[in-house]
Amino acid sequence: MALALPDDVKVQIRLSTRHSDIALPEDPGALLVPTSLRRIALSSLVNNLLHNEKPIPFEFLVNGQFLRTSIEDFLTQNGISAEATLNVEYTRALIPPVHTTSFEHDDWVSSVDVLSLSSPAGVWSNTVVQSGQERILSASYDGLLRVWNLSGDVLATSSPPNNGGRITSLKTSRWLNEKKIVAAGLDSVVRVYKYDDDTRTITPSLELYQHKWPVEDIAVHGPSNKILAASADGTVGLFSGTAKDAPAAPANLLPNSTAASNKRQKLSKPDRTVPARGALTTLSGHTQGVSATIFKPDDATVAYSASKDHTLKTWDLTTSSVVDTRTTAQSLLSLAALSKVNLLATGTSARHITLVDPRASATQIAVMTLRGHTNGVVSLDTDPSSDYGLASGSHDGTVRIWDVRSVRAGVGSEGQIGESIYTIQRDSAGGKHIPSHGEGYKVFSVKWDREVGIVTASEDKRVQINRSQ
Amino acid sequence: NIDPESLLPKLPSPEELKPFPTTCAAIFRGHEGRVRSVSVDPTGTYLASGGDDGYARIWEVGNGRQVWNVKLSNDEPVDTVRWRPGKDASILAAAAGEHIYLVVPFAILSPDMEQSSRDVLDAGWGYAASKPSTETNGVTKEPPSRWTRPGDSMEKKGVLVQITVRKEVKVIHWHRRGEYFATVSPTGQSSAVAIHALSKHLTQLPFRRLKGLPQSAQFHPSKPIFFVATRNSIRSYDLAKQELVKSLQPGAKWISSFDVHPGGDNLIVGTYDKRLLWHDLDLSTKPYKTLRYHQEAIRAVAFHQGGLPLFADASDDGSLQIFHGKVVGDLMENATIVPLKVLKGHQVKSRLGVMDVDWHPREPWCVSAGADGTCRLWN
Ligand SMILES: [Mg+2]
Numbered sequence: 103m104a105l106a107l108p109d110d111v112k113v114q115i116r117l118s119t120r121h122s123d124i125a126l127p128e129d130p131g132a133l134l135v136p137t138s139l140r141r142i143a144l145s146s147l148v149n150n151l152l153h154n155e156k157p158i159p160f161e162f163l164v165n166g167q168f169l170r171t172s173i174e175d176f177l178t179q180n181g182i183s184a185e186a187t188l189n190v191e192y193t194r195a196l197i198p199p200v201h202t203t204s205f206e207h208d209d210w211v212s213s214v215d216v217l218s219l220s221s222p223a224g225v226w227s228n229t230v231v232q233s234g235q236e237r238i239l240s241a242s243y244d245g246l247l248r249v250w251n252l253s254g255d256v257l258a259t260s261s262p263p264n265n266g267g268r269i270t271s272l273k274t275s276r277w278l279n280e281k282k283i284v285a286a287g288l289d290s291v292v293r294v295y296k297y298d299d300d301t302r303t304i305t306p307s308l309e310l311y312q313h314k315w316p317v318e319d320i321a322v323h324g325p326s327n328k329i330l331a332a333s334a335d336g337t338v339g340l341f342s343g344t345a346k347d348a349p350a351a352p353a354n355l356l357p358n359s360t361a362a363s364n365k366r367q368k369l370s371k372p373d374r375t376v377p378a379r380g381a382l383t384t385l386s387g388h389t390q391g392v393s394a395t396i397f398k399p400d401d402a403t404v405a406y407s408a409s410k411d412h413t414l415k416t417w418d419l420t421t422s423s424v425v426d427t428r429t430t431a432q433s434l435l436s437l438a439a440l441s442k443v444n445l446l447a448t449g450t451s452a453r454h455i456t457l458v459d460p461r462a463s464a465t466q467i468a469v470m471t472l473r474g475h476t477n478g479v480v481s482l483d484t485d486p487s488s489d490y491g492l493a494s495g496s497h498d499g500t501v502r503i504w505d506v507r508s509v510r511a512g513v514g515s516e517g518q519i520g521e522s523i524y525t526i527q528r529d530s531a532g533g534k535h536i537p538s539h540g541e542g543y544k545v546f547s548v549k550w551d552r553e554v555g556i557v558t559a560s561e562d563k564r565v566q567i568n569r570s571q
Numbered sequence: 572n573i574d575p576e577s578l579l580p581k582l583p584s585p586e587e588l589k590p591f592p593t594t595c596a597a598i599f600r601g602h603e604g605r606v607r608s609v610s611v612d613p614t615g616t617y618l619a620s621g622g623d624d625g626y627a628r629i630w631e632v633g634n635g636r637q638v639w640n641v642k643l644s645n646d647e648p649v650d651t652v653r654w655r656p657g658k659d660a661s662i663l664a665a666a667a668g669e670h671i672y673l674v675v676p677f678a679i680l681s682p683d684m685e686q687s688s689r690d691v692l693d694a695g696w697g698y699a700a701s702k703p704s705t706e707t708n709g710v711t712k713e714p715p716s717r718w719t720r721p722g723d724s725m726e727k728k729g730v731l732v733q734i735t736v737r738k739e740v741k742v743i744h745w746h747r748r749g750e751y752f753a754t755v756s757p758t759g760q761s762s763a764v765a766i767h768a769l770s771k772h773l774t775q776l777p778f779r780r781l782k783g784l785p786q787s788a789q790f791h792p793s794k795p796i797f798f799v800a801t802r803n804s805i806r807s808y809d810l811a812k813q814e815l816v817k818s819l820q821p822g823a824k825w826i827s828s829f830d831v832h833p834g835g836d837n838l839i840v841g842t843y844d845k846r847l848l849w850h851d852l853d854l855s856t857k858p859y860k861t862l863r864y865h866q867e868a869i870r871a872v873a874f875h876q877g878g879l880p881l882f883a884d885a886s887d888d889g890s891l892q893i894f895h896g897k898v899v900g901d902l903m904e905n906a907t908i909v910p911l912k913v914l915k916g917h918q919v920k921s922r923l924g925v926m927d928v929d930w931h932p933r934e935p936w937c938v939s940a941g942a943d944g945t946c947r948l949w950n
Contacts, residue, residue: 210636243636269638269678288638290681314681315616334616354683362689363682390933391616410615431590433934435633451934451950452590477596478633478950497596497634539595539947544634561634 111137113173114187117148120489120507121193124158126151132187137174141195144169148192159195164188166509168523196491196503197570199556201529204564205254209244211559212287212546213275218553220486223277226324231280236554237299239277240565241285245270247304249283249297250565252554258297260304265289266357267366274547276322278343282307284329286317290355292331293376294343311351312339312381319394319437323402328382330405334391338407339381340419348379383422387415393480394437394448406460408434408448416460428458430467438482440506442489445469449479455494457506457517471516472504474525476538481545486552493550494522499536499543501526501558501568530562585911588895590935591881592949595916597635599946601628605920606940608651608927612661615932617679619663620946621649627665629676632931632938632948639676641728643667653743653752660688664752666740671754671767672721673732691749692731695772715762716774734774737762746790753788753797764788764799777810786826792835800826805840805850820856821848828871830882834898837906839882841869847884849896849908860908864892870926877933881911885925889917891939891949914949917941 114132119125130151135144141162149157162169169176169190177184217237218224224231231237237257238250247260262270272287283295283304292310297303315334322329322343329341342348356378358364390411398404404425405417410433416426436449445457457470477498485491485503492504502522509518528536528543536543540561547559555569585591604623611618611632618630627649629639643649644667655662661684663674673692677685695718720726721733738756745752754765763785767774783801790797795810803826805819823842831838840848840858845865848858867887875881880897895909914937917925923942930937936950 266682267678268680271636271638288679314684315614334614354686355681357682359682360686360689362677363685391614451596451936476594537595539598541598541600541635546634 111174111184113137113177113184115190116187117151117190117192119192124152124192124194135173137177137184138172140172141169144190144192145195159197160192161195163191163193163507166507166518168505168508191507193507194487196488196505196523198524199503199526199568199570202555202567202569203252203254204529204566205238205240205250207240207242207244207248207563207565209242209563210546210561211240211242211563211565212271212273213241214547214549214557214559214565215239215276216549216551216554216557217277217280218551220552221277223279223322223324226278227280229280233553236551237277238554238557238565239275239283240559241272241275241287243271245272245287247272247275247283247285247295249304257299258302258304260295260306263289263291263293263306264357264367265291266363268357273316273318274320276320278322278327278329279324282343284320284322284343286320286331288316290314290316290333290335292317292320292329292339292341294329306376308343308345308348309351309376309378310339310341310348310381311355311378312341312384313337314355315391318392321396321405323397326402328397328402330395330397332392332395332407336386336388336390336392336409336411338385338392338395338405338417340383340385340405340422341379341381345377345379348382351378351380383419385417385422387424387427388413393435396437396439399439399441406437406439406446408437410434414446414448414458414460426460428460428467430456435478435480436482436494438484438492440484440489440492443506445506447472447482447492449482449494449496451478453477453479453496453498455479455482455492455504466517467515468517470506470509470518470520471512472520472522474502474522475500477540477544481548483548483550485550493548493556495545495548495558497540497544498538499528499531499540499545499560501545501548501556526556526558526568528560528562529566530564582907582909583895585895585909588909588911591893591895591911592914592935592937593912594950595914595947596936596950597633597948599630599635599637599948600944601637601640602626602944604944605648605923605926605942606944606946607648609929609938609940609946610653611929611931611938612654613656613658613932615934618938618946618948619652619654619665620940621652621665621667622940622944623648625649625667627652627663627672627674629663629679630946635948638679641674641725641730643670643672643730647739650739650741651743653745655749655752656745656747657749660684660691660749662688662691664743664745666743666754668739669736669756671734671736671740671743672730673734675729675731677729689731691769694770698771698773714774715765715776716767718772732772734767736765736774742787744787744789747792751790753790755785755788757784757786777808787828789829789831792831792833794835798829798831798838800829800840802826805829805838817852818856819850821850821858823848827869830872830874832874832896832898833876833878837898839872839874839884839896841872841884843868845869845886847872847892849906851906854905859905862894862908862910864910864913865890867922867924871928873928873930873937875930875935877930879935881930881935883928883930883937885928885939887919887922887924889919889924890915891925891928891937893937914939916947917945918943
């Protein structure tokens, strides 16, 4: 028979991975495989080579693209000859995260954080967070913090602060460890709370005054008890979470500092006073509001900040000075560090995510641009199980999952272009199409936790949890 | 044979003129009835709005969240809201009926910002009382306005000053330094155009007689020149010399609004007869360009004031039109005007569409007020 059936067409592939725990024990060299193979068959092949008794689902990247078709169709679509040897990179498959549960609130939920065995605060805790004992922290525009268990029970709720008649809406909240919570919002004050899981109470322990306009984001570092606050006043405040280490609060910012405000505060009869302190230092240099700030993951003497002035700054916290400034073309709204690949991801008002290498020369603005959102990208977090994964929350009402290895060539200053792998919709929308303005469904905050899953806060007044089953 | 088209200068394509607003990024819902006016605060953080429900409201620009409101009138719409320029204080001016209110929305301010804002408004109390009343032939003249405290319930919300003038105020425009603001009461005849001095709580009427019915008024961005639009013409006056400088004839049946380019030498005019006119003050008293893009009346026009070559208009057909408008310093070269985008989304209600438009102070984003009860952010 001279006629070759499609099944007979073969191609040489060379397998590799960037993960040492799933690397092949010995190099099989170039393998000849039928072009009719798809992901599932390739996954079995790798599992066989690994002698895995319990197969691991794998994904395959060819030329920066995930294989979603047969090899044959991939070759045809990309104009690649079957004569060439294909370099095929494999990685653990990211299983589509499905909705597991939602926690209903009375008002917009602006922020979420997770306390689990592997979450930053869990790692910094003195006691081990047992499986099933994870805690979700939510902050709302109603001015309240809530701690939830995974069954959706509210274990504790904070009381609204007595701030002299100011708005109490919260924008950001973090676990500092299993007993400490930090939160801030529209009244510009950073507050530290003691959380007691036994008595189910959230009690204010310290008020930190420095900012003149709302605090948009905070970052915490448990071991040093430090807090960074990004403010609409254009500065980043560095605070201590312990009163005795902190300087006095600036008098002009205290609620009782003005006659009118003092009168209002007295009328509201505070039942206790909370110690008030100031910032250890203030990082000045941005010319507009700061939207987001993080500590450098492996070095808490370095901070990064993203601002509406279009810049991303690197700060040396020991000298309170700017180390590096990257200027983009957009208002920057969110920030996360992919530390293993030395990239910072920043979400923009122009609906995309820009990846910047803070070490590289300033001539290159973006290493990569992730496109797909249809409104501002206001929250970012990294995949706890991969060095390449990102989750982004947007005002378009979706969360998108990205793998920065999945890219294609771009043009000009945008670097390589990436597209999202999965899109998580709001369960509250019931499958209904949400317009790009996201009215009613804007996502404000996303946390990706190894134990709990992808946890998001939204204008739909819910915390939603999605998990790969 | 020369193709006449080839002699025309080539206009750049919209693609080359990015960034400009293309999409609705947020909807601000909360007013009952029409929203009449919108204004973005000098920091670009907050949006103020006023509407037929008698409320002034403040929202977070970025996400459409309402963070503050006050009811200013039980029976009259809030026709205009305008933030005072400058970042030293946070003061909102709003007008309902014949009252102008000056507001320090302390609920969204830090204590020191509240204090510096209060100081700006409080400085003028008692100033008028210390001055002898104006008398002509022994008859005490009715003052053009009264500056009073609006009463406990309003003051508790931060409404600290009420200025009562003779007729309904439709337009407020601040001088860039934040010391003066002008108001227009179209039915006010000799008191139709007023200039108010904040630190003295003093109102002056610069024009004894005005030809035509005033529609809008504005200060020149850098010179002591004041523009007044009547139904058919726009006149500029030298405030120091108290004399007419120029009279523009847009050829409009009924001017609704105008705005002055930040450079001061060009202005745009919107008309109820559906036209948008660009005037170059160096060229002629007639419009340099006439733009007819709307099916219905144009109610508001606005230049970007933060350095981007953009302007916008708002129409009763429910749309906003975004234009590139580049002014060159060179006297020999005229402005380049390119239509960029039609922004659709507002519903037309009782033949009214988009009532007002304002730009973000820096970004290529605009906000609109709709008869459909919403404000919208476009980016
Ligand atoms: Mg000229």
